[in-house]
Amino acid sequence: MNRTVCGGFSGRRFGALVIGRGLAVLAAAALLVPWVQAQGTAGALGGEMAQAWRFLRLEDPAVRYVVWGTLLLGTTCGLLGGFMVVRRMALVGDALSHAVLPGVAVGFLWNMSRDPVAIFVGATIAGLIGTAFVSALTRTTRLKEDAALGLVLASFFAVGLCLLSLIQRLPSAQSAGLSHFLFGQAATIGPEDIRVMAVVAAVVILFVLALYKELVAVAFDAAFARSQGLPAAVVHHAFMFLLAAAVVIALQAVGVVLVSALLVTPAATAYLLTRSLPRLLLYSALLGGAAGLAGAFLSFLGPALPTGPLIVIAASVWFGVAVLFGPREGWCIRLWRRRVGVGRTRRENTLKSMYHVAEVDGFARAGVTLEELAARRRETVEEVRRLGVELRSHGLARLEREVLYFTPEGRRRAGEIVRNHRLWELYLTQSANFAPDHVHDHAENIEHVLGEAVVRELERRLNHARWDPHGRIIPSSSELERPAPLEGGGLR
Amino acid sequence: MTPEWVLPAFDAHAALVAPWTEHRDTFGWVGVMGFCVAAACGLLGNYLLLRRMALMGDAVSHSVLPGLVIAFLVSGGRGTGPMFAGALVAGLVATLIIDLLQSRTPLKQDAAIGIVFSTLFAIGVVLAVAFAGQIDLDPDCVLNGELLFVALEPSVAVGSLTLAPPAVIRMASVLALVIAVIVVGYRALLVSSFDPGIARSAGVHVRGVRLGLMLLLSLVVVSAFEAVGAVLVVAMLILPGATATLITERLPRMHGIAVVHAGASVWLGVGLAVWLDCSLAPAIVVAGAALFVAAWLMGPRGGLLIQLWERNRVQS
Structure with a gap:
């Protein structure tokens, strides 16, 4: 882990990075084209390479349908999933x-064929009935939402399986395509399916763009939306209708069981990357589309690999990357932050020890020897030298012939930490009735995190007291601003 | 509809009586197996409902698939032991990942469940297809279950005594385990489900109870998986308890109603499957759902009809 990977870059830059990498991969793929052509016919290539090449050329109409289909459904579901x-x-x-x-x-069953429009209409209606059942159950019974969801999910599914098993036993049923609705097979996407998908995708995108404000209001605070005269119920039902439509167009490629992943996973990934809703929707749609493309590409490489699960796995890979390396809450950055925090606390404590040693003879000498510091910290000279080297590398002290000198920055920081510590001790004894011998440990922890504003407030409340409960001088903020005697030594 | 398919005439005797008398060879063990699955799921499901963990069953049942496939690939056979272990481990891994995502990312439980179960299920499907040559794992069976195959299994015999098919014995022991856990740990389960705070102060190890419940859930789901498939298990877990909450508010009675619901839905479900000639496991769930809807409409405690009647009475 290093600073450039996990350092504090923003969600925007991370998004740019993701898109940038994606473009770079595409560009690399494009550069491969002449090379692959130079390799001659497909016979000279490995089977997978030839398949990949067939996919990337997009000349095959079947490939074009798959690419368009997965792209459209990934984007639509990602957008709504946000x-x-x-x-x-x-x-x-x-x-x-x-x-x-x-x-x-x-x-x-309507006309005994895999007619996209009939199936689209039937499926959308069934989906809406299902969600209506969920809300009716939570309204009229003591069942909680999770129970109602699971109940409707499994019961409707069972009815569907019963009907499918009936259909499969019909003598003349051309039900070959129907089992694809369970696990998805993008290869079965035809031009008519693409037309349905394109219409749904266009309507969804227009709907979100046109009614963005209303959707946001209804999503975050339906009561507020109603009080503003927005037709909250209408917006909600329109949203559910589009959601059902998006699920249905994704069915054929992804399958019933896994469609929900297309709604959840890209959106959850985007949720880890940003807190701004417009950006979240944008990332979610892009990640969904990218997962669709990646899944289609991967399933094209192997014989009869199911597209749906591969799309889901691609989306989950994006999610895993975001969990680990996300710029806001990623586990890497949290680990990094913790390490940074530990290092800063350690340096501040070293500075504080130096201050304590120098304080004993009233800051008469310019430096603090490593031996004195080691005695103070009850550590070996070797350990203390390592701390001194660390301070030097951060520009907080100079180390010359076993003697540590504050730099101006180090002197100021040391004074601040000691001030924070003693102010807090005084505050606890005076305002919180702590015994003077019980305040040190609290102050040890809080001295590293007190901000400027809190310190000012503490000083004001304590009437700019000069002495802490143990009878030592509290360095005042105004003193820390002008050069102290010790700094002269540091500056030469 | 089409002229090709018409609703078969309903013959009450053939559907509801004959399976248990004339065709007992076929349906006898199927019925026992179905009842064991439904009862074990239903009893456990009561507690999932109380704890709002109903969808954890969904997550566990889907994540069983990669466990089965990997166990198959590693052990190289359909041995019951390795398959069972693989599925159990997969189920527990799923619950652990969900807990991890919930506590270590800003995501909520619903999103964590949605992501984990779909990812694991997708991995399972891809593995099953990629190694299709080595695995005879029928994707249809993953969703439908193969309840009917139970009847085809030869029964286990001890000495001269012929017992039940092995799957039935396994499921029956799981049911017995569930009942034993509920009887022995009733107080701890009850208190920690309703009020974890009080439970903790009464000396109940709340996290231990939760972990034990997840373990039991994995066990039940894994054993039910081969009979009813990944999705229908969820219905088995929720429907009996949900029906019971519409009829009573007392937990002991909910257990009884869940068992009755399990038996009735197997009976009616087999009848439905015989009548319409469709798959068995989905038919049992459809029957269970119908029973739920009946309770919803006519339940004595807040059923829809009662609600309607009381509203009319108040208005007049």
């Missing part, structure tokens, strides 16, 4: 996606 995750409705998508299965079966 709202779901911030509304803590992540599992509503799960219930919805399972609830559409009976609709798929009925849509098929």
